[in-house]
Amino acid sequence: MEKRWNLDQLYLSFQDESFLKDIETLKEMLEDMKKYPQKQKNESDLKDYLKEANAFEDLVEKIYAFISLTMSSDTTNQDALKYASIIENILAGFADTQAKIHRWIGQFDLENIHDTYVLEHMYILKEIQEHNRYLLSDEGEKILAQMKTTGSSAWLKYKDQLISSMKVSMDGKDYPLTEVLNMAYSKDKEVRKKAYEAEIASYVTVEQGVASALNAIKGEAITVTKLRGYESVLQRTLIDSRMSQKTLDALISTMKKALPMFERYFQLKAKALGYTNGLPWYELYAPIVESEMSYPYEKGSQFVIEQFYTFSKHLGDYAKKAIENHWIDVYPRAGKVGGAFCHNLHCIQESRFLLNYGNEFGDTITLGHELGHGFHGECLNTQTALNADYPMPIAETASTFCETIIKKAALCKAAPQQKLLILENELCDCAQVIVDIYSRFLFESRLIEKRQEGPLSVEEIKDLMLEAQKEAYGEGLDHQYLHPYMWTWKPHYYEADYAFYNFPYAFGLLLAKGLYGLYQKQGQSFADTYEHFLSLTGKMSLEDVGQSVGIDLKDMNFWQNSIDMIKEDIDLFEELLKQNS
Ligand SMILES: [Zn+2]
CATH class of the missing domain: 1.20.140.70 (Oligopeptidase f, N-terminal domain)
Known part of the structure; x- marks a missing residue:
């Protein structure tokens, strides 16, 4: 339809x-x-x-x-x-x-x-x-802008070209990288393993070029931040994020402290899939139970509307309005981009959503996620355009919050087998956002530090990546099967003007969990607080936005409470696995 x-x-x-x-x-x-x-x-x-x-x-x-x-x-x-x-x-x-x-x-x-x-x-x-x-003279700004087109912008184009035209050979056939990456979700263990091995083997053809791009872009970031007078590349990102070093330290320390907890989750998953030595990289996204759920759009959107109404009338009305007034482009078709996004339109006080809905439960979650972004925009419509522009780390908070509403409701209503599936999906996502993001933060910190002395060789970059993965995943992963090339296709490392585009994901997830915790404590009365909170996100520091709902982002205890909510999910996961075996 x-x-x-x-x-x-x-x-x-x-x-x-x-x-x-x-x-x-x-x-x-x-x-x-x-x-x-x-x-x-x-x-x-x-x-x-x-x-x-x-x-x-x-x-x-x-x-x-x-x-x-x-x-x-x-x-x-x-x-x-x-x-x-x-x-x-x-x-x-x-x-x-x-x-x-x-x-x-x-x-x-x-x-x-x-x-x-x-x-x-x-x-x-x-x-x-x-x-x-941090502005240079008019002349200086002009020169920087012009040099950028032949510097980081050109290197980024070159890197994109290498990665998008890269071919992965498997069983005598050539596949584009994106197709092979998708095989990590395959139901067939053999496919997952083969895809991983073929992927790793194929980087040899592009690694030199991609490493040159990475060295150049990070080199430019270091030079430009120095010229502008920032203390460091990280300080520049924090200023642009309206966030203090203290908040970042509290967040990162809490993530570090949570690593053993995730190690336990990875080992549980490894055991469920029959491994004794930790999870091989290629099993990170492996499904552990078969999905029997089908969620056609009518059913999925109805479910989202119903659950949003349990939170507040405004949120429910908003979702209904978006769905009924044709704000959503629902199904995949030729000539349409992939993925999903929300575009908030402050100018007309509306939003538009692009989905590629495919009848899975995950598609319903995505709908809830994007509508969460839209509701953030709805709450910002009370502000002027200049006051509605929020910084990167808070971007995923409203979406994750709404996602949590949908997941919690689905979990309540599901049969045991389905429960395991929903929970595994959720934990798999959380582990990526906490553990893998932690490894990316380590990797990027060390990469930038070493880059100050000069360009790094492919081997040095690979070693940094492996080292970061070992530290983050610990015994959760089988160290024989890590991923030394994760820096090649993840786009975030190649943003010349916004480095450390990793911790914002963890910030968004844990802040959303923290807000959800407040909702659980305060019940219905939290809805107004939540809307007020969202309406402030474009016109103050992140710490002050947190203060508006009594959250101290500089305090590790706040972040720890969010981690504890994930721990409850891991406990339940363990219990369900026991029942299932
Ligand atoms: Zn999002």
Whole structure:
């Protein structure tokens, strides 16, 4: 059945008069905003700027969303491709204007502001002033931006090309890497093992090139952070994440402390699959029971709506609205991108969702996850566009929270065999987000440290990866079958401007668990607190957002409570395995 999203609320088509008119308006606004750096330090000018910047954000979002949503549901759409580059060109000139405006904002004494609209934006104004310390001269910024296109951006393209055209040979046939990676979920043990062995063997052809890209991108990150005056690459990520070192330390220490607990989970899974020496890498995603559940979209979406209503009327109404008003593009089809995402549209106070729904229980979870992102956007609709932009570590919190609502409900209602399946799925995910993320954090820390002295050889990079995996997984994995090449295809290591794109995942998961714990304690009354919490995520530090619900993110005890919730799941998992054997 056809279930496509409706984009009419944005524009009717690329020929729509309002679309063409909005592009003209966008150009005019860009021109107009050039006047601000010339102005005096008047509070009223600052207010005018903020109003215009908010309108500008909404307009860019509206135009850009129409282009990118059209493109993701129809990847060869020529109009979308054409307008994408037109908009890119228009916005290319904006970086320069923006840097000048930021310097202008830097001259204001923010302690002496009285206007309520300006005061409402105090956090981002102070943040801009703070960031100005790390700006180079206009000339310096221009040179960096230009060199980047032949530096990290070019290396990233080269790496993507190597990985996407890589062939894995198996039984005399060549497969693309993505297909072989998917075989880790196969029901057939032989397939899982063969796929892993073939995958590992095939990196020889690309390892030199990918290592060069990694060395170059990390080298650039180190150089740029030094030039800008940051203490370290990590400090830059923390500042961009609106998060303190103390919070990160509390999070990472708690993760480290939880490693033996996960070791127990891996060993339980290993035993269930018949291994005595820990889990081989290729069994990390192995199913331990067969799935008998079928969740067609009608049933799945109904289940999600029902469970969301148990949390609050607003959340339930929201899911219902999204599903009934055609905000969701449901099924896979030719020409549509893979995966799933949510695009929040502050400009029209709505969201759009892309799924590739396939009738599995996991697809229902994904629907709940994406609607959770959407509800985050819904709660931010009460804020201005500038105050609705939240930092990376909090991005997965609302989605994981809603996922937890669905999983807990499904677990309650399931028969024993299904329970084991749901629980295993959940623990497999948690183990990735805590244990594997911990290994990636170790790996990246050491990689950046060593890179300061010079480029690393392929062997050195592989050794760093193995060392990090041994430390993180301990005896949970069979050390004969680790994965020395995990740095090749994980995209996060190749983000030149946002390093350590790993701990945000653990932050999101454990914060969501912590919020769920508060919900369990406080019951229905937590719903309002939760909405208020989400509405603040774009306009204060993560620590202050936590404080709004009485959470101290710098305190290990908070994180530990979330880990304890996972421990309960591992205990139940062990019990169910015993009953099952
Ligand atoms: Zn997500």
